[in-house]
Amino acid sequence: MTDLSRLSPVFSPGEVWLVGAGPGDPGLLTVHALNALAQADAVVHDALIGEGVLSLARDGAVLEYAGKRGGRPSAQQDAICERLIALARAGKRVLRLKGGDPFVFGRGGEEALALARAGIRFRIVPGVSSGLAALAQHGVPATTRDTNHAVILATGHCAADGESVDWEALARAGAPIVLYMAVANLGGIAEALIRGGLAPTTPTLVVHGATTARETLLEAPLAQLPSLADGGAIASPAIVAVGAIAAFRQAIAEHVQAFRQAVGS
Structure with a gap:
C-alpha cells in the first residue's frame, strides 16, 4: 500500500492548517486533510464536521468545537481566531477543520488574515466545496x-x-x-x-x-x-x-x- 504521508508536507509544531473537510463523506477528504488529521495535536472544528471525519484524528488529539449555527448560541469569530493563535503559540499542531472548502463561505480568509497579523505560520488546504x-x-x-x-x-x-x-x-x-x-x-x-x-x-x-x-x-x-x-x-x-x-x-x-x-x- 502506498504511504500517503509522503505526499503531504510536515505539520510542524506552532503551525495552523486551515483545512477543508469536504461535504461530509470522509471518502471525499483530500490526502493533505487526512494527513493533517493524523498529525494534529488540536482539532478546532465546525458544526458540520461529522463523527466519521473526526474519528480519523490521531489518538490523543484534543477536539475543540467551534461551530456556528444560525439562530443558536455560536462561537464568535474573534474568539476562534484568538484560540487558534493561542494554541499555535503553545507549540501545538493546530488543525482548523471546516466543512466544504475553507475559502468558500467558510471564513477561512478572516482566519488566515488574523494568523498572518499574529505572525503564526499557516497553510491552506482546499476542500471539495459542498x-x-x-x-x-x-x-x-x-x-x-x-x-x-x-x-x-x-x-x-x-x-x-x-x-x-x-x-x-x-x-x-x-x-x-x-x-x-x-x-x-x-x-x-x-x-x-x-x-x-x-x-x-x-x-x-x-x-x-x-x-x-x-x-x-x-x-x-x-x-x-x-x-x-x-x-x-x-x-x-x-x-x-x-x-x-x-x-x-x-x-x-x-x-x-x-x-x-x-x-x-
Whole structure:
C-alpha cells in the first residue's frame, strides 16, 4: 500500500492548517486533510464536521468545537481566531477543520488574515466545496455547454448588519445560482428572484445533508420554495440549486432507467 504521508508536507509544531473537510463523506477528504488529521495535536472544528471525519484524528488529539449555527448560541469569530493563535503559540499542531472548502463561505480568509497579523505560520488546504459536491452527487453539473457558461455561488445568510445579496440583480444575471446557508431565508430569496425576472416555474434542486447518511433530495419549481420552507419540508443544512442545471438530474435518471430496462437489471 502506498504511504500517503509522503505526499503531504510536515505539520510542524506552532503551525495552523486551515483545512477543508469536504461535504461530509470522509471518502471525499483530500490526502493533505487526512494527513493533517493524523498529525494534529488540536482539532478546532465546525458544526458540520461529522463523527466519521473526526474519528480519523490521531489518538490523543484534543477536539475543540467551534461551530456556528444560525439562530443558536455560536462561537464568535474573534474568539476562534484568538484560540487558534493561542494554541499555535503553545507549540501545538493546530488543525482548523471546516466543512466544504475553507475559502468558500467558510471564513477561512478572516482566519488566515488574523494568523498572518499574529505572525503564526499557516497553510491552506482546499476542500471539495459542498455546493458543487451536492450537485455532482446526483449527476448535476455546475456548468454544461448547453445550459450555462457561468454559475453563481451565493450565501443566503444575512450579514451581521442585516445587509444581504441583491437577489433581483442575480436573477437578471441569467446564470444558475447555487445557494449555501439559505434555508432560514429561502422564502424571501425565492420571492426576490422571481421579482428579478426568474420564472416561477424555474427548476430548483434542494440537497440536505449532502454525501451523508441523512441526505435527502427535493425537486420543485421556484415558486413552491417559500411554502416548502415555511412548512418545514426543507431542513438545514442544505444546498439549493436554482436554474437550468437543476433539471439535469431528472434527465440523467430517465436515461439510466431506460438503460436498466434495456439490459434487464
